[in-house]
Amino acid sequence: MYLVTGATGNIGAELVRTLAEAGEAVRALVRDPAVELPAGAEAVTGDLNEPASLRPALAGATGVFLLPGYRDMPGLLGEARAVGVQRVVLLSGGSAGSGDLTNAVSAYMIRSEEAVRDSGLPATILRPSGFMSNTLRWLPQLRAGDVVRDAFPNVAVAMIDPADIAAVAAVALTTAGHDGQVYRLTGPQPLRPAARVRILAEVLGRPLRFEGQSDDEARVEMSQAMPAEYVDAFFRFYADGELDESPVLPTVEQVTGRPPRTFAQWARAHTSAFS
Numbered sequence: 146m147y148l149v150t151g152a153t154g155n156i157g158a159e160l161v162r163t164l165a166e167a168g169e170a171v172r173a174l175v176r177d178p179a180v181e182l183p184a185g186a187e188a189v190t191g192d193l194n195e196p197a198s199l200r201p202a203l204a205g206a207t208g209v210f211l212l213p214g215y216r217d218m219p220g221l222l223g224e225a226r227a228v229g230v231q232r233v234v235l236l237s238g239g240s241a242g243s244g245d246l247t248n249a250v251s252a253y254m255i256r257s258e259e260a261v262r263d264s265g266l267p268a269t270i271l272r273p274s275g276f277m278s279n280t281l282r283w284l285p286q287l288r289a290g291d292v293v294r295d296a297f298p299n300v301a302v303a304m305i306d307p308a309d310i311a312a313v314a315a316v317a318l319t320t321a322g323h324d325g326q327v328y329r330l331t332g333p334q335p336l337r338p339a340a341r342v343r344i345l346a347e348v349l350g351r352p353l354r355f356e357g358q359s360d361d362e363a364r365v366e367m368s369q370a371m372p373a374e375y376v377d378a379f380f381r382f383y384a385d386g387e388l389d390e391s392p393v394l395p396t397v398e399q400v401t402g403r404p405p406r407t408f409a410q411w412a413r414a415h416t417s418a419f420s
């Protein structure tokens with residue numbers, strides 16, 4: 146039985162569906178027990194910041210898909226070990242490869258990876274590039290009109306569909322040969338925000354236009370949405386160029402046997418979110 150944390154999120158929901166459709170026994174960690182899940186998936190409540198609260202969810206689990214960055218990652222892994230979990234797939238991020246603990250975003254990924262390694266449990270670490278689903282952050286602007294404004298207009302990212310991350314996670318959880326691997330995962334093409342807006346305009350049939358924010362504007366807006374240390378982290382990544390997520394890597398296809406989805410495919414699969 147597989148426990149999927151973040152089961153209502155962009156990756157977790159896809160992973161629960163993928164495992165359930167494959168006929169695997171799957172348990173979804175949720176905070177709201179009333180949440181709707183795919184047929185065959187069982188909901189269990191728990192708080193990732195409280196490792197002991199995961200005991201009911203972990204009971205009987207052989208594999209766990211784990212999100213990073215919660216308060217006591219060694220404690221979570223300890224609970225998993227104690228019930229006999231045999232395999233963990235950890236979601237991390239591309240910047241963890243820097244080893245830079247002075248960057249707050251990299252630091253929580255690095256510490257989560259360390260907790261997994263220190264647990265001694267067989268594990269696969271996934272380091273995806275930026276998610277295509279970050280585009281959903283444009284929804285308020287798209288409801289208000291046809292102009293999308295965003296930060297870092299000159300930064301191209303080989304964004305990945307969360308469904309592809311979930312597909313890799315499903316393979317790593319359910320088949321042998323992936324324990325001990327660290328997979329850098331990307332989508333099939335590097336895209337600047339203006340290119341994403343152009344593709345979204347075609348898919349939605351709307352005359353959308355992109356306007357890049359200045360770094361000063363972006364800093365003010367981001368400061369309203371996240372703690373200052375994360376704003377600094379993203380400025381170091383994208384304004385100072387410390388993280389290059391533009392290279393396209395073959396990993397998704399190597400692991401899943403099919404190429405990663407394009408941004409147009411992601412947009413077509415999510416048109417209802419934009420209506």
Ligand SMILES: NC(=O)c1ccc[n+]([C@@H]2O[C@H](COP(=O)([O-])OP(=O)(O)OC[C@H]3O[C@@H](n4cnc5c(N)ncnc54)[C@H](OP(=O)(O)O)[C@@H]3O)[C@@H](O)[C@H]2O)c1
Binds near residue numbers: 152236238
């Ligand atoms: N966005 C990117 O470009 C990017 C790139 C690389 C890595 N990442 C990493 O990806 C992760 C986010 O993945 P995602 O997009 O799938 O996230 P998401 O869609 O925002 O989902 C987060 C999930 O975690 C659950 N959750 C949050 N706090 C919890 C808690 N205390 N206990 C139990 N469950 C909790 C949420 O449940 P509720 O429904 O109850 O809120 C939700 O299911 C982050 O860790 C981020 O660092 C993101």
